[in-house]
Amino acid sequence: MIECQNLVKIYKVADELEVMALQGLDLTVDKGELMGIIGSSGSGKSTLLNMLGGLDRPSAGKLIIDGKNLLQMSDKALVQYKLETVGFVWQNNARNLIPYLTARQNVELPMLLKGKRKKEWATELLELVGLGNRLNNRLSELSGGEQQRVAIAIALANKPQLLLADEPTGNVDTKTADIILDLFRKLNRELGVTIVIVTHDMQLTQKMDRVVAIRDGRTSSEILSRKYFDEAIIDDSEYEQEHSHVELAVLDQAGRLQIPRDYLEAVGFEPENNKVQIELQDGRIVLLNPKEIQKVT
Numbered sequence: 001m002i003e004c005q006n007l008v009k010i011y012k013v014a015d016e017l018e019v020m021a022l023q024g025l026d027l028t029v030d031k032g033e034l035m036g037i038i039g040s041s042g043s044g045k046s047t048l049l050n051m052l053g054g055l056d057r058p059s060a061g062k063l064i065i066d067g068k069n070l071l072q073m074s075d076k077a078l079v080q081y082k083l084e085t086v087g088f089v090w091q092n093n094a095r096n097l098i099p100y101l102t103a104r105q106n107v108e109l110p111m112l113l114k115g116k117r118k119k120e121w122a123t124e125l126l127e128l129v130g131l132g133n134r135l136n137n138r139l140s141e142l143s144g145g146e147q148q149r150v151a152i153a154i155a156l157a158n159k160p161q162l163l164l165a166d167e168p169t170g171n172v173d174t175k176t177a178d179i180i181l182d183l184f185r186k187l188n189r190e191l192g193v194t195i196v197i198v199t200h201d202m203q204l205t206q207k208m209d210r211v212v213a214i215r216d217g218r219t220s221s222e223i224l225s226r227k228y229f230d231e232a233i234i235d236d237s238e239y240e241q242e243h244s245h246v247e248l249a250v251l252d253q254a255g256r257l258q259i260p261r262d263y264l265e266a267v268g269f270e271p272e273n274n275k276v277q278i279e280l281q282d283g284r285i286v287l288l289n290p291k292e293i294q295k296v297t
């Protein structure tokens with residue numbers, strides 16, 4: 001569904017000043033997947049989501065979504081892409097919602113923009129997100145969690161292939177966050193829509209099959225649930241353990257590997273020491289701290 005290769009995004013902030021928000025990011029997402037993206041503040045998560053959603057254009061690299069090349073797309077095709085292929089859910093749902101319209105009218109709005117209002121589909125969607133009894137309530141009469149569910153129904157109004165959510169549970173309490181994530185899982189299962197969720201909530205990531213960590217504008221590691229890992233990589237039921245995850249570091253096409261900082265710290269690698277010794281030992285690649293080797297010899 002999504003193929004990002006060596007994706008670069010450079011923002012010009014002043015005449016001579018540039019920020020490289022994505023620094024050659026690689027990411028593949030399969031059709032029908034529900035996956036999470038995590039990373040510290042400023043790592044490039046929102047930038048990536050904006051690229052995937054066609055809200056902004058990458059500076060370089062490859063970005064193919066649903067067979068469409070987003071780097072070569074005309075402005076007109078991009079407008080069509082945003083309307084038809086992709087749906088967005090934001091942390092601040094005021095971006096999607098009109099308070100004086102009812103829940104159903106809000107869901108009908110993107111359909112009207114595309115050309116045709118479909119009352120039954122709007123009703124069906126609101127039922128699907130658990131708001132069948134709130135169809136005719138104005139948005140201002142709904143709770144924060146309910147409004148977020150309307151926002152999800154709006155994002156699905158034009159039957160997108162891809163649903164993107166940027167911190168969708170950022171403004172709700174833990175219990176509501178849990179309900180919203182369960183809802184994403186249900187929609188993923190029942191509608192088959194591919195879902196990418198940016199979150200900093202590690203509790204939520206426990207419930208996802210695959211989580212990709214971004215550091216400094218690059219994919220640094222992937223955390224896979226054991227179940228997903230077994231199906232995707234090895235077929236060994238010995239590993240069956242629910243809610244247990246494995247972490248995979250990403251090896252890019254040039255053979256570069258990013259090692260999580262906490263791993264380096266745990267074995268005493270210092271940031272200023274930018275070299276490790278690399279050895280092949282019994283079919284394993286072993287990284288050694290050069291300082292330790294000096295001590296031994």
Ligand SMILES: Nc1ncnc2c1ncn2[C@@H]1O[C@H](COP(=O)(O)OP(=O)(O)OP(=O)(O)O)[C@@H](O)[C@H]1O
Pocket residue numbers: 011012013019020021039040041042043044045046047048
């Ligand atoms: N429109 C912009 N103009 C200039 N710089 C930008 C712009 N948008 C983002 N950046 C910069 O790009 C980098 C990545 O920002 P981004 O918002 O993608 O990070 P993030 O991981 O989503 O952070 P957060 O979790 O705080 O939202 C940051 O250094 C940010 O300052």
